[in-house]
Amino acid sequence: xxxxxxxxxxxxxxxxxxxxxxxxxxxxxxxxxxxxxxxxxxxxxxxxxxxxxxxxxxxxxxxxxxxxxxxxxxxxxxxxxxxxxxxxxxxxxxxxxxxxxxxxxxxxxxxxxxxxxxxxxxxxxxxxxxxxxxxxxxxxxxxxxxxxxxxxxxxxxxxxxxxxxxxxxxxxxxxxxxxxxxxxxxxxxxxxxxxxxxxxxxxxxxxxxxxxxxxxxxxxxxxxxxxxxxxxxxxxxxxxxxxxxxxxxxxxxxxxxxxxxxxxxxxxxxxxxxxxxxxxxxxxxxxxxxxxxxxxxxxxxxxxxxxxxxxxxxxxxxxxxxxxxxxxxxxxxxxxxxxxxxxxxxxxxxxxxxxxxxxxxxxxxxxxxxxxxxxxxxxxxxxxxxxxxxxxxxxxxxxxxxxxxxxxxxxxxxxxxxxxxxxxxxxx
Amino acid sequence: xxxxxxxxxxxxxxxxxxxxxxxxxxxxxxxxxxxxxxxxxxxxxxxxxxxxxxxxxxxxxxxxxxxxxxxxxxxxxxxxxxxxxxxxxxxxxxxxxxxxxxxxxxxxxxxxxxxxxxxxxxxxxxxxxxxxxxxxxxxxxxxxxxxxxxxxxxxxxxxxxxxxxxxxxxxxxxxxxxxxxxxxxxxxxxxxxxxxxxxxxxxxxxxxxxxxxxxxxxxxxxxxxxxxxxxxxxxxxxxxxxxxxxxxxxxxxxxxxxxxxxxxxxxxxxxxxxxxxxxxxxxxxxxxxxxxxxxxxxxxxxxxxxxxxxx
Numbered sequence: 100x101x102x103x104x105x106x107x108x109x110x111x112x113x114x115x116x117x118x119x120x121x122x123x124x125x126x127x128x129x130x131x132x133x134x135x136x137x138x139x140x141x142x143x144x145x146x147x148x149x150x151x152x153x154x155x156x157x158x159x160x161x162x163x164x165x166x167x168x169x170x171x172x173x174x175x176x177x178x179x180x181x182x183x184x185x186x187x188x189x190x191x192x193x194x195x196x197x198x199x200x201x202x203x204x205x206x207x208x209x210x211x212x213x214x215x216x217x218x219x220x221x222x223x224x225x226x227x228x229x230x231x232x233x234x235x236x237x238x239x240x241x242x243x244x245x246x247x248x249x250x251x252x253x254x255x256x257x258x259x260x261x262x263x264x265x266x267x268x269x270x271x272x273x274x275x276x277x278x279x280x281x282x283x284x285x286x287x288x289x290x291x292x293x294x295x296x297x298x299x300x301x302x303x304x305x306x307x308x309x310x311x312x313x314x315x316x317x318x319x320x321x322x323x324x325x326x327x328x329x330x331x332x333x334x335x336x337x338x339x340x341x342x343x344x345x346x347x348x349x350x351x352x353x354x355x356x357x358x359x360x361x362x363x364x365x366x367x368x369x370x371x372x373x374x375x376x377x378x379x380x381x382x383x384x385x386x387x388x389x390x391x392x393x394x395x396x397x398x399x400x401x402x403x404x405x406x407x408x409x410x411x412x413x414x415x416x417x418x419x420x421x422x423x424x425x426x427x428x429x430x431x432x433x434x435x436x437x438x439x440x441x442x443x444x445x446x447x448x449x450x451x452x453x454x455x456x457x458x459x460x461x462x463x464x465x466x467x468x469x470x471x472x473x474x475x476x477x478x479x480x481x482x483x484x485x486x487x488x489x490x491x492x493x494x495x496x497x498x499x500x501x502x503x504x505x506x507x508x509x510x511x512x513x514x515x516x517x518x519x520x521x522x523x524x525x526x527x
Numbered sequence: 528x529x530x531x532x533x534x535x536x537x538x539x540x541x542x543x544x545x546x547x548x549x550x551x552x553x554x555x556x557x558x559x560x561x562x563x564x565x566x567x568x569x570x571x572x573x574x575x576x577x578x579x580x581x582x583x584x585x586x587x588x589x590x591x592x593x594x595x596x597x598x599x600x601x602x603x604x605x606x607x608x609x610x611x612x613x614x615x616x617x618x619x620x621x622x623x624x625x626x627x628x629x630x631x632x633x634x635x636x637x638x639x640x641x642x643x644x645x646x647x648x649x650x651x652x653x654x655x656x657x658x659x660x661x662x663x664x665x666x667x668x669x670x671x672x673x674x675x676x677x678x679x680x681x682x683x684x685x686x687x688x689x690x691x692x693x694x695x696x697x698x699x700x701x702x703x704x705x706x707x708x709x710x711x712x713x714x715x716x717x718x719x720x721x722x723x724x725x726x727x728x729x730x731x732x733x734x735x736x737x738x739x740x741x742x743x744x745x746x747x748x749x750x751x752x753x754x755x756x757x758x759x760x761x762x763x764x765x766x767x768x769x770x771x772x773x774x775x776x777x778x779x780x781x782x783x784x785x786x787x788x789x790x791x792x793x794x795x796x797x798x799x800x801x802x803x804x805x806x807x808x809x810x811x812x813x814x815x816x817x818x819x820x821x822x823x824x825x826x827x828x829x830x831x832x833x834x835x836x837x838x
Contacts, residue, residue: 296727297726302643303664414619419644419647421641421642
């Protein structure tokens with residue numbers, strides 16, 4: 100299969116030339132980008148005219164819950180893949196909190212097989228750090244690595260035993276796996292359902308303090324420093340976490356961090372209506388935390404943007420705030436929110452946004468063939484219309500679940516086409 | 528303010544209830560209080576209306592109070608306790624409410640252990656929702672009956688010092704009282720162990736202290752809150768003995784308050800824990816009057832909400 104994208108305004112990340120001057124044609128053969136030049140022609144190629152649009156490396160989401168195997172009523176690898184490509188994501192990392200847990204090569208293989216059958220987006224199963232994510236025995240990480248894992252996490256659970264975290268980092272380094280930490284000390288989180296502070300006090304909801312996150316960030320920075328081994332911090336939500344990571348990076352400690360669109364687009368005030376789609380873990384924080392996250396994105400403290408796409412059925416969410424499971428869907432709104440909240444107000448340039456959504460996540464997990472539009476690299480490409488405004492509507496979500504607090508929002512910046520492995524997998 | 532100016536459809540909390548409106552409720556309650564002292568304790572004000580008491584959390588006092596209030600206004604009442612309803616079969620709160628609504632009821636009086644449930648029901652149904660206590664968030668009729676009792680005893684609350692002592696963190700009574708009392712012009716002080724005072728309380732215009740002496744000093748009203756034994760197991764308190772030693776309202780401590788300061792408690796009481804028995808039963812105690820006034824205030828609330836003219 101041969102594709103030829105004509106008149107492409109290419110925007111790469113800052114390490115790959117940023118916004119390329121002029122309009123280029125991109126020739127794609129056998130899943131790879133083979134030529135980038137002007138005036139290309141190919142008789143066999145399917146031609147895509149990208150005039151007036153912007154062409155960027157496909158987005159990479161390090162944090163997605165696909166729910167399969169186990170909770171196919173919430174999402175499947177098929178529906179999650181469709182949501183991903185609609186949002187411009189050509190690689191997504193599937194969290195291991197499935198049933199069964201992704202903690203053996205067999206389950207890893209199952210996810211790969213299902214994803215291949217679906218054939219829309221690259222799905223990378225993330226293995227668990229401990230068996231059944233219980234914080235006990237380490238998983239057989241060498242086997243997970245051979246099965247194709249690039250990273251491990253007990254996401255949803257924090258590895259609380261610092262000694263075990265040390266073993267996990269030492270072992271994962273040998274296996275060539277990145278350790279990704281969910282940072283919430285459950286003793287401090289207690290049964291908190293929203294950010295602890297004046298708003299939780301007012302609403303009578305149990306508070307989940309930022310210090311539950313920051314004590315783990317601080318601890319793991321120390322482990323990363325001591326062991327000279329990378330740790331990736333998932334879904335950072337607190338201003339103080341950004342400070343800690345900034346300080347650590349200045350000292351050359353190998354830590355990386357991701358944030359989610361909801362943590363820069365919303366504050367805890369969104370909880371006031373008790374809409375359970377505003378309940379997530381970690382919770383929405385204050386305006387000061389949002390400002391710090393934006394500053395962290397801008398100065399590079401925060402490496403990348405992921406979604407924590409967490410589908411839940413209407414039935415699961417249609418309960419009181421305490422009883423509702425945490426999480427919101429994010430794949431289909433991420434790009435629009437990045438444009439609205441970060442690029443439009445000048446927090447990030449478009450090039451930096453590409454860094455955060457493509458180049459950096461590829462670098463963090465070592466996907467050397469992805470995250471950039473360049474000759475010889477994988478043909479994972481997203482074509483967007485930066486000017487198009489659209490309204491988030493419940494009925495338009497292709498995810499099986501609809502739990503989004505952004506329904507009704509007007510976003511600017513729309514995914515027009517998604518190309519994955521040289522194949523058009525989504526067209527608006 | 529007159530009844531005709533009453534605009535609220537629901538009573539979910541007291542956040543947007545003005546001073547005029549609270550005074551209207553008090554006035555209305557005053558006239559209904561007289562009904563309860565008659566030999567025939569009934570007026571036909573809400574004849575033909577159906578009030579459902581939907582209690583997802585066990586309660587005797589509040590449920591009985593609402594039920595009597597509705598009955599004395601001639602409304603038909605039906606009381607549903609969560610443990611005998613379909614809730615245990617996995618039906619959602621909203622489904623339960625929608626089913627009851629489908630039977631053409633006029634108001635639902637709701638109590639739930641989770642904060643925000645009355646809001647969810649007000650949004651998801653068309654029925655009048657009256658909050659009878661949700662989680663740790665709000666208990667508006669309790670605050671209204673407390674304000675009614677205070678005003679009845681000591682007159683306008685402007686500049687009066689009201690002290691609330693105990694487990695502020697878990698108390699919807701404290702939260703609703705704080706809002707209503709500030710609206711009525713009172714100075715509110717909250718006092719309790721450091722572990723049981725929620726973060727950010729000062730932002731709502733109250734004085735926060737862990738010193739009971741300071742809290743009681745010159746108080747016009749002293750309100751004790753129930754201290755549950757579970758707080759010790761939940762590690763909020765080292766022991767009940769220490770709580771009693773530090774925070775129990777004894778007659779000795781009460782001397783720091785104004786000579787005729789009112790002593791109040793929303794019930795149910797743990798005598799000898801948050802309040803000494805002789806204080807609870809003492810001359811300054813208005814605890815049983817709170818209970819009596821509760822019916823009048825709930826009659827007023829039901830009446831105002833259910834007689835509201837809608838186009």
